[in-house]
Amino acid sequence: MQNQTQAGERFSPFLTLSRDEWSRLRDSTPLLLSEADLAQLHGLNERVSLEEVEEVYLPLSRLLNLYVGATQNLYEATHAFLGHQSRKVPYIIGIAGSVAVGKSTTARIIQALLSRWPNHPKVDLVTTDGFLYPNAELERRGLMQRKGFPESYDTRRLIRFLADIKSGKPRVEAPVYSHIEYDIVRGERIVVEQPDILILEGLNVLQTRMSTSGRPMTIFVSDFFDFSIYVDAPEDLIRGWYIDRFLKLRETAFRDPKSYFRRYADLSDEEAVQTATRIWEEINAKNLRENIAPTKSRADLILAKGAQHRVQEVHLRKI
Ligand SMILES: Nc1ncnc2c1ncn2[C@@H]1O[C@H](COP(=O)(O)OP(=O)(O)O)[C@@H](O)[C@H]1O
Numbered sequence: 646m647q648n649q650t651q652a653g654e655r656f657s658p659f660l661t662l663s664r665d666e667w668s669r670l671r672d673s674t675p676l677l678l679s680e681a682d683l684a685q686l687h688g689l690n691e692r693v694s695l696e697e698v699e700e701v702y703l704p705l706s707r708l709l710n711l712y713v714g715a716t717q718n719l720y721e722a723t724h725a726f727l728g729h730q731s732r733k734v735p736y737i738i739g740i741a742g743s744v745a746v747g748k749s750t751t752a753r754i755i756q757a758l759l760s761r762w763p764n765h766p767k768v769d770l771v772t773t774d775g776f777l778y779p780n781a782e783l784e785r786r787g788l789m790q791r792k793g794f795p796e797s798y799d800t801r802r803l804i805r806f807l808a809d810i811k812s813g814k815p816r817v818e819a820p821v822y823s824h825i826e827y828d829i830v831r832g833e834r835i836v837v838e839q840p841d842i843l844i845l846e847g848l849n850v851l852q853t854r855m856s857t858s859g860r861p862m863t864i865f866v867s868d869f870f871d872f873s874i875y876v877d878a879p880e881d882l883i884r885g886w887y888i889d890r891f892l893k894l895r896e897t898a899f900r901d902p903k904s905y906f907r908r909y910a911d912l913s914d915e916e917a918v919q920t921a922t923r924i925w926e927e928i929n930a931k932n933l934r935e936n937i938a939p940t941k942s943r944a945d946l947i948l949a950k951g952a953q954h955r956v957q958e959v960h961l962r963k964i
């Protein structure tokens with residue numbers, strides 16, 4: 646039994662660091678953040694503690710900075726070898742994980758921290774929800790209750806978007822999704838113009854699914870990633886974060902006259918918890934179990950959170 650465990654540990658592709666071990670790795674980072682910078686980061690999401698930024702996200706930004714620098718050198722070496730003029734190719738970081746685990750908050754913190762390093766000041770952020778089919782198309786395909794499932798995305802369009810970015814196109818556009826309207830915003834675009842780093846955040850970014858036609862896909866979204874992060878937490882905690890966010894939105898975004906969820910704005914506390922729990926169970930938990938959690942081991946780094954979004958452990962791919 647013991648031998649089996651030892652063998653299992655020996656062959657794990659991940660190195661596991663406790664929070665303390667991980668946070669010590671920041672010590673040799675020249676601290677690029679002033680108190681004012683930290684305060685500004687806190688402004689991204691007032692629920693994120695500064696301790697968390699310093700102990701978890703600063704070491705992460707140091708690691709990413711080293712990786713980006715190494716990749717930039719590698720590109721230059723290839724271009725020198727080929728005798729080409731080197732041209733800028735954005736470094737792409739994918740961030741995966743469940744609905745409500747904190748992907749977009751993590752992405753925004755990483756964006757803010759990475760843009761402070763001198764060799765990659767321009768850091769753009771795109772979310773995959775823009776590549777969901779519009780509601781009209783989801784309705785046509787009978788997929789309105791499957792939003793976020795692999796088949797609800799125009800994966801080919803997402804792959805074309807990434808291929809354009811990696812081929813060095815000066816200007817690439819992505820469609821935009823509105824959480825208020827619960828739909829793609831017609832005519833609105835986010836423009837990506839050769840950033841140093843692009844962060845792509847979404848539920849499905851590590852998936853290797855079949856195409857809707859049933860033919861195997863020969864290329865995956867993650868083929869374009871230079872680095873990927875999976876934000877992880879126990880399912881019961883994520884359910885709680887989903888319900889909390891729903892209650893908060895009931896006070897704010899759901900009151901917007903344009904909100905698809907206007908009808909939820911006047912729910913009592915108890916009704917709101919019941920509604921959020923139902924959506925969680927019927928859509929998001931199912932998607933997490935079937936399609937998202939199985940992709941965790943494909944990430945280069947896993948942030949394992951506990952209560953209050955506090956990162957407890959970091960698993961870093963070593964091979
Ligand atoms: N590091 C964090 N500390 C505290 N609260 C957080 C943190 N990350 C996310 N949250 C909260 O958890 C909820 C889900 O986060 P969000 O980033 O919107 O998730 P996702 O993009 O995965 O759906 C939000 O209410 C957010 O404020």
Ligand SMILES: CC(C)(COP(=O)(O)O)[C@@H](O)C(=O)NCCC(=O)O
Nearest residue numbers: 744772773774792793846847848928
């Ligand atoms: C828009 C989402 C699919 C997330 O998309 P992502 O940016 O991760 O691709 C998700 O937030 C969502 O709306 N899910 C449908 C069920 C729900 O309303 O929670």
